[in-house]
Amino acid sequence: MTWFIYALLSAFFAALTAILAKIGIKNVDSNLATAIRTVVILLFAWGIVLAQGTAKQLVTLSRFSLLFLVLSGIATGLSWLFYFRALQLGEASHVSPIDKLSLVITIILAALILKEKITLPIVLGAALMSIGAILVGFGK
Secondary structure, eight states: HHHHHHHHHHHHHHHHHHHHHHHHTTOOOOOHHHOOOOOHHHHHHHHHHHTTTGGGGGOOOOOHHHHHHHHHHHHHHHHHHHHHHHHHOOOOOHHHHHTHHHHHHHHHHHHHTTTTOOOOHHHHHHHHHHHHHHHHHOOO
16 A cells, blocks of 8 residues: 555544544543553554564664654653543534644644755645634634
């Protein structure tokens, strides 16, 4: 499969995550809900790694890679905690588009940190995504 198919599958399951979480979070503390979700993801991810036999690569990880994977994990955890709290307080159809402003923030950070080239079509697309997310997120 190509990156595009994987990206579409990611988008589908991210959307499904919002709907399932909104249903499951009713009368549950958002941090507890995040912890339960995290345990499931932990078991699921390690199950795949063990089934594929790629766990042996752990000993070859550089400290640099490990550091940035840990930092990424911390950022993911914070994102999930805030996302679940937002879902608990708001409607999924409003929370999810605002959460997707992460696309625009990623473009900005990719330019600043990774030195990725930002072209006019990317700027226009990011602006349209921002406008769309705000319109949907705050639409009544």
